[in-house]
Amino acid sequence: MTRIIAVLSAKGGVGKTTTTSNIGAALAEKGKSVIVIDGNVTTPNLSLHLGIPLAPITLHDALKGDAHIRSAIYKHSSGMQVIPASLSVGALKGLNINKLAGALMNLLGAAEIILIDGAAGLGKEATAIMEVSDEMIIVTNPDLPALTDALKAIKMANEIGTKVLGVVVNRVRGHSHEISVSEIRDMLEVPVIAVVPEDKAVPKAIAAKMPVVNYSPRSKASREFKRLAASIAGEAWTEPTKRKNWFDRMLDYLAG
């Protein structure tokens, strides 16, 4: 059976594409067959994170009926398979996101897990992805604007009937002004399934066009993405990385 898991947030720039590409690469490293789809059809950038900028056949071709979706699958060096979206503005002409469900039907059985990197907002581009997905991961940052949007995305998923696996709190610095993990759990009323620290290895990996789990496997962000991938794959559940101890928090405080 193929599981279809969407990665959404409502807010832009919180780390959806980073989370999707890294869960995908970490699952592939575990030997899982995984297809990662760029579902952000208006402003795609998954292929830029992964170094496949000019794919000749894309999700856009499949949605327009010009190509079979399986012919838009690319094998990435990490071992995962990727369906990129077209980077051309012209490719948006005549595109109907409602065709996504039909295209995905043709992918069932092609992998154990399909991950969809979603668009920001709660417009049709994002809700169409919720509608075709069995499960959903919400990405947020530990601040009120991101959490407010995350809450809206969760409410929308509940209305549509998509199961929310939980929330990934990304770019956590451990500063006192950040909203804590327990407050986030109370506010969103879903499990916190990962707490990914702010980590320079992430932008460095994006500049190198690689998932950070491959670029810098021992970095703090990579370890958390790998732990999350293991729990998605059904391996023994472990708690998200613990909050920093008082000594580390004091060092953060002294560092301003």
Ligand SMILES: Nc1ncnc2c1ncn2[C@@H]1O[C@H](COP(=O)(O)OP(=O)(O)O)[C@@H](O)[C@H]1O
């Ligand atoms: N854990 C992290 N540590 C540091 N920078 C991060 C982290 N996660 C994401 N970023 C940075 O945030 C930016 C936006 O991430 P991205 O995954 O593209 O967000 P989205 O897909 O939600 O718009 C990227 O440029 C990336 O470098």
Ligand SMILES: [Mg+2]
């Ligand atoms: Mg993105």
